[in-house]
Structure formats: C-alpha cells, structure tokens
Amino acid sequence: MCAEKKTRIVKTIEIDVDKCNGCRACEVICSAFHAEPKYSSNNPARSRIRVIREPLRDIYVPVYAGEYTMAECAGRDKYIIDGKEYDECSFCRASCPSRVEFKEPDSGLPLKCDMCEGEDEPLCVKWCLAEALIYVEREEEYEVEEEKPEDLEIGLEALADKYGLEKLVDTVARLAAKE
Amino acid sequence: MRYAETGFNLEVDLSRGNVEKVATDPRDTELYLGGLGTNAKILWDRVPPETDAFDPENLLIFSTGLLNATPATGCNRTIISTISPQTKLMAFSMMGGFWAPELKYAGYDKVIIRGKSPDLVYLYINNDTVEIRDASHLQGKGAIETAEALRQELGDPKLQVSAIGLAGENRVFFASIEQGRSSASRGGIGAVMGDKGLKAIAVRGTKDINLAKPAEFIGLCNEVLEYIKYREDHPIPGVMPILAGLGSPQEMKIHDEKWHTENFMWGNSRVRRKGFWTDEIAKAWTETMESVRRRLISCYNCPMKCGATISVPGLPTYMMKCFSKLTYTMAAMSDLEFGLSIAQKATEYGVDGFSTPQVMAFALELLENGILKESDFPGMPEDNEGRFYWLLDRIVRREGIGDILADGTYWAAERIGNGAHEYAHNNIKKHEQLPLKLSMLNPVYFLMYSTGEKINITQIEGQFPQAPFPKKEQREEFVKDWIQVPDEKFKQYFLDWEPRGENSNPYYPTPQIASEIVDWQEMMHYVDDALGTCAGLSSFPLKPPYHIHNYPKFIEAGTGIPMDKDKLVEITRRNRNLVRAVNIRRGMRRADEKPPANHWKKRFPELEAELLDTYYKFKGWNKDGIPTAETLKSLGLDYVCEDFIKRGILKADEEGEVNAEADQN
Ligand code: SF4
Ligand code: SF4
Ligand code: SF4
Numbered sequence: 001m002c003a004e005k006k007t008r009i010v011k012t013i014e015i016d017v018d019k020c021n022g023c024r025a026c027e028v029i030c031s032a033f034h035a036e037p038k039y040s041s042n043n044p045a046r047s048r049i050r051v052i053r054e055p056l057r058d059i060y061v062p063v064y065a066g067e068y069t070m071a072e073c074a075g076r077d078k079y080i081i082d083g084k085e086y087d088e089c090s091f092c093r094a095s096c097p098s099r100v101e102f103k104e105p106d107s108g109l110p111l112k113c114d115m116c117e118g119e120d121e122p123l124c125v126k127w128c129l130a131e132a133l134i135y136v137e138r139e140e141e142y143e144v145e146e147e148k149p150e151d152l153e154i155g156l157e158a159l160a161d162k163y164g165l166e167k168l169v170d171t172v173a174r175l176a177a178k179e
Numbered sequence: 180m181r182y183a184e185t186g187f188n189l190e191v192d193l194s195r196g197n198v199e200k201v202a203t204d205p206r207d208t209e210l211y212l213g214g215l216g217t218n219a220k221i222l223w224d225r226v227p228p229e230t231d232a233f234d235p236e237n238l239l240i241f242s243t244g245l246l247n248a249t250p251a252t253g254c255n256r257t258i259i260s261t262i263s264p265q266t267k268l269m270a271f272s273m274m275g276g277f278w279a280p281e282l283k284y285a286g287y288d289k290v291i292i293r294g295k296s297p298d299l300v301y302l303y304i305n306n307d308t309v310e311i312r313d314a315s316h317l318q319g320k321g322a323i324e325t326a327e328a329l330r331q332e333l334g335d336p337k338l339q340v341s342a343i344g345l346a347g348e349n350r351v352f353f354a355s356i357e358q359g360r361s362s363a364s365r366g367g368i369g370a371v372m373g374d375k376g377l378k379a380i381a382v383r384g385t386k387d388i389n390l391a392k393p394a395e396f397i398g399l400c401n402e403v404l405e406y407i408k409y410r411e412d413h414p415i416p417g418v419m420p421i422l423a424g425l426g427s428p429q430e431m432k433i434h435d436e437k438w439h440t441e442n443f444m445w446g447n448s449r450v451r452r453k454g455f456w457t458d459e460i461a462k463a464w465t466e467t468m469e470s471v472r473r474r475l476i477s478c479y480n481c482p483m484k485c486g487a488t489i490s491v492p493g494l495p496t497y498m499m500k501c502f503s504k505l506t507y508t509m510a511a512m513s514d515l516e517f518g519l520s521i522a523q524k525a526t527e528y529g530v531d532g533f534s535t536p537q538v539m540a541f542a543l544e545l546l547e548n549g550i551l552k553e554s555d556f557p558g559m560p561e562d563n564e565g566r567f568y569w570l571l572d573r574i575v576r577r578e579g580i581g582d583i584l585a586d587g588t589y590w591a592a593e594r595i596g597n598g599a600h601e602y603a604h605n606n607i608k609k610h611e612q613l614p615l616k617l618s619m620l621n622p623v624y625f626l627m628y629s630t631g632e633k634i635n636i637t638q639i640e641g642q643f644p645q646a647p648f649p650k651k652e653q654r655e656e657f658v659k660d661w662i663q664v665p666d667e668k669f670k671q672y673f674l675d676w677e678p679r680g681e682n683s684n685p686y687y688p689t690p691q692i693a694s695e696i697v698d699w700q701e702m703m704h705y706v707d708d709a710l711g712t713c714a715g716l717s718s719f720p721l722k723p724p725y726h727i728h729n730y731p732k733f734i735e736a737g738t739g740i741p742m743d744k745d746k747l748v749e750i751t752r753r754n755r756n757l758v759r760a761v762n763i764r765r766g767m768r769r770a771d772e773k774p775p776a777n778h779w780k781k782r783f784p785e786l787e788a789e790l791l792d793t794y795y796k797f798k799g800w801n802k803d804g805i806p807t808a809e810t811l812k813s814l815g816l817d818y819v820c821e822d823f824i825k826r827g828i829l830k831a832d833e834e835g836e837v838n839a840e841a842d843q844n
Binding site for chain 1: 250360386387408411473482
C-alpha cells in the first residue's frame with residue numbers, strides 16, 4: 001500500500017539567538033501590524049513575538065506565540081546551553097497562565113503568531129536587521145488527506161484495546177458535546 | 180486623542196510624598212515638540228535663577244522624546260534636565276536604552292521630580308499605579324545591582340530601571356544616572372537625584388502609543404531601515420573606521436585604537452603618545468576585548484549594536500559603550516584590562532566616564548607637583564592602578580581628599596588653591612572635556628566648544644566631516660550622494676575646504692561659513708533632543724538616515740501636527756534660544772564661552788573674537804551672547820524678553836534694536 005504524496009509550503013522562521021541584540025524591533029512592528037487600523041498604534045505588550053531578555057546573564061531568546069493552554073505544565077526543566085542556564089519557559093510558545101507573555105494586556109485573550117497574514121514576508125523578520133530571524137519557506141511532502149483516517153483508525157484501535165471500545169465511545173461523545 | 184505623545188506628565192513632590200498625573204497643553208507640543216524643548220520651557224517657568232542645584236525647588240525632569248515608543252528606529256532616548264551642581268547651568272544629559280519607551284507605554288511623557296525625600300525612596304510606575312516606596316534596603320547599592328534587586332523583588336523581568344549608585348547618593352558632582360545599557364552622565368544629574376533622596380525610578384507599561392497617519396509613518400520607517408542597510412554596506416571612505424558607519428562611535432566592535440591612543444592625551448589630558456599603537460599592543464588589547472566581550476547589544480528598536488556586555492573574570496557583568504572603553508586606561512597610563520575592570524566599579528558607583536578618570540589623574544598630578552601632600556592621601560597604595568581604585572573609592576564616599584575631588588576639577592582647585600587651577604586645565608564652563616590637545620585652531624570646532632550649551636563636543640558636532648579630505652576627487656565623491664545637507668551651499672563649502680593653503684584652517688571656513696556649518700550641526704542635535712532620537716542615527720554620524728528633509732514628515736505623520744522644514748527649523752531655534760535664556764538668566768555670558776586655553780597650540784585672538792561676533796550675530800544674539808529682543812519676539816519667546824528686561828539683562832531701549840544680519844538665516 002503506497003500513500004499518494006503531495007507538497008505544500010511550510011513557513012518557518014529560524015531563530016539564531018547568538019545574533020539577537022535585544023532591540024525588540026520585532027515586538028514593535030508585530031504589534032503595529034496587528035493594530036486596528038493597521039499600524040495605527042504599537043505596544044510590545046500585544047506582540048506575538050517576545051524577546052526573553054536577561055542582559056546580565058547574556059540571555060536573548062526571541063519566542064513566537066503558539067497555542068493557548070489552559071493550565072501551566074507540571075514540570076519545568078532547566079536547560080544549560082553554553083554554560084548559561086535557561087528556564088524551559090524561555091523556549092515555550094504557549095500562551096499560558098503562568099506568565100504574562102502572549103496575552104492581550106487588557107482582555108487577557110491569548111495571542112498567536114499568524115505569520116503576518118497577507119504580507120510577503122513576516123514583518124518581524126524584515127525589521128530584524130541583525131538577521132537573528134530568518135524566514136525560510138520550504139516545500140514539504142505530505143500524504144494526502146484520504147490516508148489520514150487510516151492512521152486514526154490505527155490509533156483508535158490501540159485506544160480501544162487499552163480502555164475497551166465502550167469507554168472510548170463514551171469519551172468521544174462527551175468531548176463532542178463539549179465542543 | 181493625542182498622537183505619538185501620551186499627553187500626560189507625572190508630577191512627583193518628594194517633600195510631601197505626593198504624586199499627580201497632569202494633562203499637558205497640546206500647544207506646547209506645537210511650539211517646542213517635546214523632550215529637551217518642553218523640559219527647557221518647564222525649567223524656565225518653574226526654576227528661577229536663584230534656585231541652586233541642591234535646593235528642593237530644583238526640578239529633575241525625566242523626559243521622553245516626542246517620537247519615543249513610536250516605531251521610528253532609534254527613538255529611545257531619555258532626556259534628563261535639571262540645574263547642574265557643577266556648572267550651575269542647565270544640565271541636559273541623555274541616555275539611550277529602554278527606559279523612555281517604557282515610560283511612554285505606561286502612559287506618561289515626563290516624570291517631573293521636585294522637593295526632597297527625608298529618607299531614601301524609589302518611584303514605582305506600573306501603568307496607572309504610581310507609588311513612592313521605601314528604598315532603605317537599596318542604600319549604598321550599585322546602580323546595576325539596584326536595578327536587578329528591584330526586578331527580583333517585584334518579580335518583573337521587564338521592569339526598566341534608572342538608578343544612581345553610591346556617587347549619586349553622596350552628591351558627587353559628576354555622578355551619573357545609570358540604566359544598565361546606557362547612562363546619563365554629564366553635568367552631575369545623578370547628584371541631584373541623590374540630593375532628592377531618590378534612588379531609582381522603576382517603570383513598566385503596557386499601553387498603546389498612537390500614530391496620526393499610520394501608513395505614511397511606517398513607510399518612512401521602512402525608508403530609514405533601508406538606508407541604514409545601505410550605509411552598512413557603504414562605509415564612508417577616507418575617514419577612520421569608527422566614523423565611517425552609523426551609530427555611536429563603534430568602540431565595542433572595532434579594535435583599532437591607533438587614532439584614540441595616539442591623538443588623544445593620556446594622564447590628566449597631558450601626554451601625547453605617538454607610536455603607542457604597536458603590533459603587540461594591538462594584539463594584546465584585541466585579546467583583552469575579545470575575552471571579556473560577550474555580545475554586542477542595541478538600544479530599544481535600533482539595529483546598531485553600539486554597546487556590549489562585558490564580563491571581566493572575577494567581576495560582575497556590566498554593559499558599556501563608546502569612549503569610556505579608554506578613558507580610565509588613558510588617565511592611568513595603563514592597559515585596556517585595567518580600564519575595563521575599573522569601569523565595572525565606576526558603573527556600579529554611577530560616575531561619569533569622562534570626568535571621573537580626569538579628576539583622579541588631576542589629583543595625582545597635584546601630588547606629584549607638591550600642591551597636595553602625601554598626608555592628603557593617607558593609606559593610598561604605592562602602585563599606580565591601586566591608586567586609581569583607592570581614589571575612586573574615596574571620591575564616591577566623599578572621604579578625606581575624596582570629598583574635595585568629588586566636586587570636580589574646577590571646584591576642587593578652588594578649594595585647594597595654591598595654584599591648583601593650572602591643573603584643572605581641561606574644562607569649559609567648569610566641566611571636564613575630552614582629553615584632546617591639538618595644534619591648529621579649527622574655526623568650526625572653536626565655535627562649537629565655545630557656545631555649545633551641552634558643554635560636550637560630541638553633543639554638538641556631527642554630519643559635517645571633522646577635517647578636510649586631502650584630495651579634490653575624494654571631496655567630489657563625498658558630496659555626490661550627500662542628501663542630508665539642508666542647502667546645496669554646504670557641498671561647496673566642503674569642496675572648497677583644503678588641508679593646506681588659503682582655504683584651510685583657521686581662516687577657512689570663514690567666520691560666516693563656520694557659523695552656518697555649526698548652526699546646521701547644532702540644529703540637528705536640537706531636533707534629536709526634542710524627538711528622543713539617538714544622535715547615532717541622526718546628528719552625529721556622516722550621512723545619517725534621519726535629516727532635516729525627512730524629519731518634518733516623521734513629525735507630521737506621527738503627531739498630526741502640520742510640519743515642514745521651515746517650521747521645524749524655527750522650532751529648533753526656539754528651543755535653542757530657550758535653553759540659552761535659562762543659562763543667560765543664571766549668569767552665563769560671552770566671557771564663559773571659550774575652549775580650554777591649551778586646546779589648540781596655535782591661537783588667533785582676533786580671529787576668535789570675529790568668529791564669536793559673527794556667530795552671535797548669525798544666531799540673533801547681541802555681543803555678549805544674549806538673545807536680542809527681536810530674536811526672542813520673532814520666536815514667540817516674548818515672556819523671556821520681558822523677564823530679561825525686568826532683570827536688566829536686556830535694556831528696554833534694546834527692545835527695538837534691529838539686527839539686520841540676523842535676518843539672513
Ligand atoms: S529584532 Fe531581531 S535582534 Fe532585535 S530583539 Fe528581535 S530578534 Fe533580537
Ligand atoms: S511573523 Fe508576523 S505575526 Fe508572527 S511574530 Fe512575526 S510579526 Fe508577529
Ligand atoms: S545608534 Fe547605538 S546608541 Fe544609538 S540607539 Fe542605536 S544602538 Fe543605541
């Protein structure tokens with residue numbers, strides 16, 4: 001059985017933390033771009049990219065807003081890179097209750113990077129003259145939609161094996177009701 | 180709605196422990212823009228000349244610039260104004276970094292401090308929460324330490340903190356206000372902060388800053404970014420590397436220090452060391468710098484990376500920029516490792532990197548020449564470097580001889596007497612200058628040194644090359660894409676300026692041409708200081724991205740205030756005259772306007788008098804450097820004129836005096 005392959009463009013931003021100089025221009029332009037009307041105001045507290053900066057420890061990590069999460073994660077690991085200790089949160093993209101990042105300052109609603117919908121290139125990348133942010137479009141092969149249920153089926157079978165089919169059906173029904 | 184600015188100031192009375200949020204008058208923005216302009220207006224209105232630096236009535240104003248916190252690249256400077264304890268004139272020191280934009284996002288354009296707190300306090304600003312808080316636990320702490328302590332105890336890594344160290348607490352006349360990445364050092368403003376009992380101002384803000392014409396404004400910003408990229412790829416040929424690009428002089432990045440070490444003076448601005456920069460020194464200093472420099476860093480919303488994080492083994496990490504890299508090294512006749520090590524201490528203590536090393540070298544020179552005695556330095560180590568550390572500690576604590584030295588070379592010499600004034604030889608208006616001693620008088624620099632109200636050459640010079648280019652072809656090449664000139668005539672002035680012969684220093688540029696050049700250079704600083712733009716992207720470097728042709732568009736698109744070149748030039752003249760008026764009212768006159776006597780070996784008293792006469796006339800000032808009634812009235816500064824007449828500074832019959840030449844500008 002051979003799945004049909006198609007290609008799609010995946011937008012990625014490569015982050016080179018060694019090149020970041022901590023200027024926060026990325027935060028300025030991101031928040032300006034998403035203002036209504038466009039560019040009518042700016043406020044880094046609304047930006048979808050945040051630079052985690054601790055100048056005296058030489059820590060500079062630009063992080064993009066990802067998914068919203070209701071609860072903070074249980075364990076927080078520490079990373080030591082080049083002798084510098086980073087909190088796991090320093091790399092986390094979640095809009096999470098444990099921190100102020102990636103939430104609208106007044107409403108608290110989560111923010112998420114949308115890759116500057118409608119622009120030729122992400123504006124944070126364009127404004128980062130230090131080239132700490134590099135925009136890369138790459139083509140990626142993926143298996144066409146129809147193949148997906150098969151994967152799902154395998155997964156469901158595994159779950160049914162583990163929990164029993166009835167319990168699985170109940171849970172799916174409950175989740176569906178919540179939606 | 181107010182655009183670009185917030186429209187609110189914070190009025191903080193430390194004597195009464197009172198904080199008030201006050202709406203500002205939008206007409207003041209139209210007249211003075213903001214930053215230095217509105218600071219000068221407030222000082223004129225509220226601090227009479229009878230008020231001394233350490234009187235509770237003196238104001239300490241932390242101001243943003245009009246375009247701070249807009250997306251305009253490099254608009255991040257905090258403009259701090261007060262009365263200086265050292266010069267007794269208006270001090271206006273500025274710092275880049277991150278503080279001013281944060282204040283604006285918190286919803287304020289300025290923090291105006293008056294009164295004195297009986298106990299050490301800090302000011303906490305978090306959007307609408309503004310509190311005067313106890314700082315007794317921060318007493319004696321370093322400036323950087325203080326900022327870190329506040330971030331820790333308040334649990335907010337995004338807090339931006341301006342703080343003083345021990346020097347400010349002890350009212351050292353050259354104490355700075357530090358902000359981690361940057362500092363406002365000149366004029367002793369840190370001493371005023373300490374005198375008021377204010378250890379720090381910690382700010383956090385999460386509000387919006389609005390633009391009047393958003394699409395146009397971003398278009399202009401993109402043009403500036405494009406031009407910065409272009410200039411990065413096209414350094415100016417024929418000038419030394421630190422002046423070829425944009426930004427503040429790139430002292431953290433560039434290792435070649437031949438020019439500074441061989442042309443600037445060592446010790447107490449005395450010794451020129453030609454041939455100092457050997458291959459071995461170059462190698463050793465490059466190694467030192469590379470081993471301690473962790474990263475090149477920027478200010479808020481600027482790509483230039485003029486600063487660096489410095490970690491000397493065994494010492495806490497700190498941040499540095501510009502020429503303070505060499506000032507301690509050269510004053511102590513030592514090496515770079517010493518300079519970068521003592522600078523760490525100096526940054527925590529919060530002292531000016533120009534004045535401090537010179538004060539210490541001055542003290543040792545007095546000792547060498549028997550004006551001070553060994554007994555004045557009890558316990559001072561024998562070794563040269565140890566002496567500098569020892570002196571620094573005495574000064575910031577005002578202990579023994581340190582108490583006298585803490586007033587700077589001018590006032591120390593006054594107290595020491597016995598011919599000490601001969602050794603306080605590098606001052607203008609009582610303020611220590613860059614250690615430069617040159618041969619032939621340069622008419623443009625003569626005017627800038629003499630009349631610059633910031634009393635610091637780097638804050639008035641810029642844009643126009645410091646010296647003529649040797650070959651005609653080089654000059655022609657240079658003027659080809661010189662879009663920044665306010666008028667085409669400046670290109671001709673530069674083309675005609677030659678290193679030797681008839682068209683060379685000191686008689687060319689002629690007094691009239693020199694006046695025009697200085698006026699342009701100074702004007703750009705006054706725009707920057709009102710808008711909060713870093714001089715490193717505007718008034719200081721050659722061919723900068725901001726200039727008199729695009730600035731009016733930025734102001735109009737940002738604020739909605741209709742603006743063109745003529746109107747902007749007029750505002751800079753208004754601000755310039757208002758700053759001068761504050762100082763004239765405090766007694767500054769022509770007699771004070773002179774470079775250090777030994778700045779140039781070859782002096783020309785008659786020519787110098789003609790230069791000042793011509794420049795004053797050009798500026799619309801009388802022979803004593805006082806703005807004439809006509810000048811003041813033409814700028815809408817009638818209130819200054821009235822006050823001058825009331826005080827007898829201008830005579831009533833001078834009111835109608837017509838200054839025809841002044842109209843030519
Ligand atoms: S714009 Fe680039 S260099 Fe500046 S903070 Fe963002 S990622 Fe870092
Ligand atoms: S890609 Fe666009 S939306 Fe995403 S962080 Fe950058 S500027 Fe913001
Ligand atoms: S040019 Fe340099 S000093 Fe000026 S704002 Fe940019 S980084 Fe700061």
